[in-house]
Amino acid sequence: MRRTAAVWAGKATGALSRISRRGGGTTLPGDVARAIDPDVLRKLSRDLKHGAVVITGTNGKTTTSRLISWLLEGAGHSVVSNRAGANLIFGATAAALERAGVNGRLQADWGVFEIDEASLERAVDEIQPRAAIVLNLFRDQLDRYGELESIAKRIETAMSHLPEQSRAVLNADDPRVAEIGMNLTRKPLWFGLDDTSVAMRELPHAADARTCPRCGASLQFDAVYVGHDGVYRCPNGDFARPAPEIAATHIVLTGFESLAMDVDGAHIELPLGGLYNCYNALAAFAAAISLGLDEAFIADRLRSVRAAFGRQERLEADGRRLNLVLSKNPAGFNETLRTAIDLAGGRYFLIGLNDRRADGTDVSWIWDVDFERLRGRAQVVVPAGNRANDLAVRLKYAGVEGAPPESDPARALNALISATPTGETAHLLCTYTAMLDLRTELVRRGWAKPYWET
Amino acid sequence: MARHKKTFTVGWLYPDLMNIYGDRGNILTLLKRAEWRDFEARLIELGRGSSKRMDEVDIFFFGGGQDREQALVYEDLLETKQAPLERAVTAGAGVLAVCGGYQLLGHYYQTGEGERFPGIGMIDVRTDAGKRRFIGDVIVDTSLVDVQPPTLVGFENHSGRTFLGPKAKPLGRVRMGFGNNGEDHTEGCLQGGVIGTYLHGSLLPKNPHLADHLIRSALKRRGITELVPLDDAAELAAHEKILARAKTPDGPRAQR
Numbered sequence A: 001m002r003r004t005a006a007v008w009a010g011k012a013t014g015a016l017s018r019i020s021r022r023g024g025g026t027t028l029p030g031d032v033a034r035a036i037d038p039d040v041l042r043k044l045s046r047d048l049k050h051g052a053v054v055i056t057g058t059n060g061k062t063t064t065s066r067l068i069s070w071l072l073e074g075a076g077h078s079v080v081s082n083r084a085g086a087n088l089i090f091g092a093t094a095a096a097l098e099r100a101g102v103n104g105r106l107q108a109d110w111g112v113f114e115i116d117e118a119s120l121e122r123a124v125d126e127i128q129p130r131a132a133i134v135l136n137l138f139r140d141q142l143d144r145y146g147e148l149e150s151i152a153k154r155i156e157t158a159m160s161h162l163p164e165q166s167r168a169v170l171n172a173d174d175p176r177v178a179e180i181g182m183n184l185t186r187k188p189l190w191f192g193l194d195d196t197s198v199a200m201r202e203l204p205h206a207a208d209a210r211t212c213p214r215c216g217a218s219l220q221f222d223a224v225y226v227g228h229d230g231v232y233r234c235p236n237g238d239f240a241r242p243a244p245e246i247a248a249t250h251i252v253l254t255g256f257e258s259l260a261m262d263v264d265g266a267h268i269e270l271p272l273g274g275l276y277n278c279y280n281a282l283a284a285f286a287a288a289i290s291l292g293l294d295e296a297f298i299a300d301r302l303r304s305v306r307a308a309f310g311r312q313e314r315l316e317a318d319g320r321r322l323n324l325v326l327s328k329n330p331a332g333f334n335e336t337l338r339t340a341i342d343l344a345g346g347r348y349f350l351i352g353l354n355d356r357r358a359d360g361t362d363v364s365w366i367w368d369v370d371f372e373r374l375r376g377r378a379q380v381v382v383p384a385g386n387r388a389n390d391l392a393v394r395l396k397y398a399g400v401e402g403a404p405p406e407s408d409p410a411r412a413l414n415a416l417i418s419a420t421p422t423g424e425t426a427h428l429l430c431t432y433t434a435m436l437d438l439r440t441e442l443v444r445r446g447w448a449k450p451y452w453e454t
Numbered sequence B: 001m002a003r004h005k006k007t008f009t010v011g012w013l014y015p016d017l018m019n020i021y022g023d024r025g026n027i028l029t030l031l032k033r034a035e036w037r038d039f040e041a042r043l044i045e046l047g048r049g050s051s052k053r054m055d056e057v058d059i060f061f062f063g064g065g066q067d068r069e070q071a072l073v074y075e076d077l078l079e080t081k082q083a084p085l086e087r088a089v090t091a092g093a094g095v096l097a098v099c100g101g102y103q104l105l106g107h108y109y110q111t112g113e114g115e116r117f118p119g120i121g122m123i124d125v126r127t128d129a130g131k132r133r134f135i136g137d138v139i140v141d142t143s144l145v146d147v148q149p150p151t152l153v154g155f156e157n158h159s160g161r162t163f164l165g166p167k168a169k170p171l172g173r174v175r176m177g178f179g180n181n182g183e184d185h186t187e188g189c190l191q192g193g194v195i196g197t198y199l200h201g202s203l204l205p206k207n208p209h210l211a212d213h214l215i216r217s218a219l220k221r222r223g224i225t226e227l228v229p230l231d232d233a234a235e236l237a238a239h240e241k242i243l244a245r246a247k248t249p250d251g252p253r254a255q256r
């Protein structure tokens, strides 16, 4: 009875907030329903015919969730999944509510939930997932999350509370994620990259977690793929990257357009670019295998996936192509810059930096992003967002001649469009709310669809 | 005979372990501002076990770290860095220590349970653990007399409460934010060539006048007292932006 009331109240809130267009109704219904019945998500999760998958990690949660949903849907299952940016427990609750029927029951085969690192413990307890994926642990929003170490501890606690028949699917290439996995009593399913042709030799400036958890020595890297993710070992021999069962070889990256790799004898190709998406695809592959999907089917289905909102979204704008890429912390930003410059040959840029809660109120991290990569390569760089002035200073010290800082999204967009020749592609790399602000302007001009329609 | 460029050397203490709050911004700012004035700017990275060429350093930078890293640094600091660091500072070198680095240069850090981790005592400050974290934008009216504008802006994120002894003077008074301890309105410390502070953001890029104060002070021992002025329009615009939004009625916190 209580659960039915909670579901109905939640659904009504969702409808109202969608009508008023305040963020597409992503989390508020969850708040309302949980206030009436705190166990509503636990109860709804039990209705799932086959179970649920939860995905956590600093970068790639949304894309990986999207890939797993895509795979499960392709196999004929109905999937309930939370929206980008709604990855707290309230967001997952809201997503489940939206799909609940008039009887208060959730009608779906699978749940696929991306979960904020800090909410994982509660999510595991309530959702009781069949598989839990940890993608990576990078430095991100220290103002909100606190130190990497405390986040890692919380994830470890959550993972140790996974139900008996559940599988932990972990990135072997991330030293801090590996440490979590090694402390678990049941062996996780490890995934990782095995192709030094796409590796860097040295750790980027933004790297963290570079010391051995056993003896404190600095880890040695034989390959660096993304941030501090790579092939590492302690010089004292007491800690090393676990050998991945699900390993990617023969990686081919084509700009933001596509990537290809061999996994376990299967050849995978998908229309997403960048090395970081190799990890996302590999994580989805590993999860799908652990849920019993067939390798050949996974490979075939991935060919036709589409990017999630704001993650490599491609738009047409006044004869120019726009490529929107969410870039919210040093590890992610360095990768999108590397992809845009080295792989896609990008020359026209808008960088958007906001310091609202969802972005992180501390913008110090921009100094750990290698904007030096733009020097001599970018034709125009427009600093945008409410901290555009900070970006302008960062660019100056990177030796990049930027356009004047422009915190108004409409004017920033004008500056970018007028500097980008017709037929060329401009890359918009933005933090979360800077992306929302720009997108609102793009929608207003009819260049993008509102995000609840994508 | 070819004219040799004057050198300017920054020593970065534990760049791999104590590098959490965009500390690289402080390093870049020091190096670039020297380069733009035609100095040959050099960076010496002083990791664990290394104390090479510390006598060549003009300015040492000591940044913030996570607890796990800070613990790893402590022993090495005592063993390989303390003596040469003290020698260099006595000879006129400068030090900028932010957050964790600031705490480690003081007398001790005391946990909530009363356990004391001794620092190296180069500056007359002590730090107690606090329950609540102080997080947010900070504006400081600085006590430095040779800088213009007379404000410093930055971002703080710390739970330590630092108190100054009689030998340490505050770097300034907080106009907005918490500063050293949230009680006495002081922020940071100044003591014989050492500047300790909780401000990052990064600190020096938006406070070019503080960067120049550090550079000028460190070069004094080499007979250089004046620095060629630079165009700081971009830096000061970013500085001004923080001051301006603090004045808006809803303030920087409310707008989030």
Ligand SMILES: [Zn+2]
Pocket (backbone or CB within 6 Å): A212, A213, A214, A215, A216, A217, A234, A235, A236, A237, A238, A239
């Ligand atoms: Zn070791």
